[in-house]
C-alpha cells in the first residue's frame with residue numbers, strides 16, 4: 001500500500017534536519033569530520049610530574065589508545081599502544097635509555113619507532129618492523145601530543161601568561177561526558193550565579209547576570225561578559241578545547257594567592273568521557289610562595305580526606321544528596337560535574353531552547369559546524385593561529 005501524507009508517520013513527514021546532530025558535532029572518532037578537526041591541534045595529555053624517567057603509562061585520547069613514556073634522558077615519547085609482534089601493551093615494557101623494549105618477547109624500539117632488536121629472530125629481521133610515533137612536547141608543566149597528519153602547529157599552543165609568579169598544575173579529573181559540554185560551559189558565564197550559588201565560592205562574580213557576547217578570532221573565540229557596572233570580563237577560548245580565564249581566590253585558600261589565571265584543557269578520552277587538565281598562574285612571589293604552598297598542601301590533604309567526587313555526583317543524581325546541601329573542598333567541581341555530565345553523556349542539542357545568554361556557545365557551534373562541513377566536503381578548513389601574547393583574560397568584576 002502506498003504511503004500517503006496522511007498515513008505517513010510524523011518522522012517521515014518531518015523534513016530532514018539540516019543541522020549536524022550533537023553526536024556529529026562532538027565526536028572525535030578518527031576519520032570523522034569531528035575527529036579530523038580535533039586532530040589539527042596539540043592536546044594536553046598529562047602532567048609532566050606524573051611521568052618520571054623510566055616510567056611508561058597508557059593514555060587514551062580521542063577514542064584511541066597510546067603508550068606514553070619518559071626515557072632516562074628525560075625525553076618524552078608517545079607511541080602506538082601495542083607491539084606489532086603479537087599485540088602486547090607497550091606501556092608494560094622496559095625503558096632502556098630512551099628506547100622501549102616490549103615485555104612479551106623483548107623486541108626493542110628506538111625514538112624514531114624503528115625496531116632495533118628482535119632477540120629470538122634472525123639478524124636483520126627487525127629492519128622491517130616499526131611502531132608509530134607521535135609528536136610530543138612539554139610546556140606549562142604539561143605534556144602535549146599531536147595526533148594529526150603532517151607537521152604539528154606552533155608549540156606551545158598558546159602563549160604563557162606574562163608577569164611574575166609560577167604555574168601550578170592540578171591533579172587531573174575525568175568527567176563522564178563529551179568534552180564539548182565542558183567547553184560550552186566555559187562560555188556560559190550566567191551558570192556561575194546559579195550552579196555555584198550553594199557554598200558561595202563564586203559570589204564575587206554572581207552579583208548580577210552578565211550580558212554575553214562573543215566573536216570569532218584567528219585563534220578561537222573571545223567572549224565578553226558585560227556587567228551592570230559597565231565592567232566587561234574577557235575570557236579566551238582557544239580552539240578547539242582550551243579556556244583561559246581569571247577566577248576568584250581559590251576555595252579553601254582564605255584569599256592567599258588572590259585571583260588566579262586558570263587554564264582548562266578539556267581533553268577528549270572518547271566521545272563520552274573527557275579530562276580536565278588544569279593549570280593556574282599564581283601571582284605569588286618571594287616570601288609569599290611558601291605560605292601559599294603550606295595552604296595548598298592543607299587543601300590537598302582535605303581533598304584526599306573528603307568524599308569521592310564521582311560517588312558524590314552519583315548520589316546527587318540519584319537524589320540521595322540534595323544538590324544545595326553539598327559541601328566539599330572542591331565544591332565548584334562537584335557542582336560543575338553534576339550539572340554538565342548530568343546533561344547526558346552526549347547532550348542532545350535538538351531538544352534545547354537557547355536564549356541570548358547562550359551567545360558564546362551558539363557561536364562556537366556555528367564555527368564548529370562550518371569547519372566540520374568543510375572537512376566533510378573535502379575542502380580546506382580554517383588555518384587556526386596561535387593567539388598573540390597580549391590578548392589576555394580580564395576579571396571584569
Ligand code: FES
Nearest residue numbers: 083085086102105
Ligand atoms: S608482542 Fe612484543 S615482542 Fe612479542
Ligand SMILES: [Fe+2]
Nearest residue numbers: 192195196336
Ligand atoms: Fe562552573
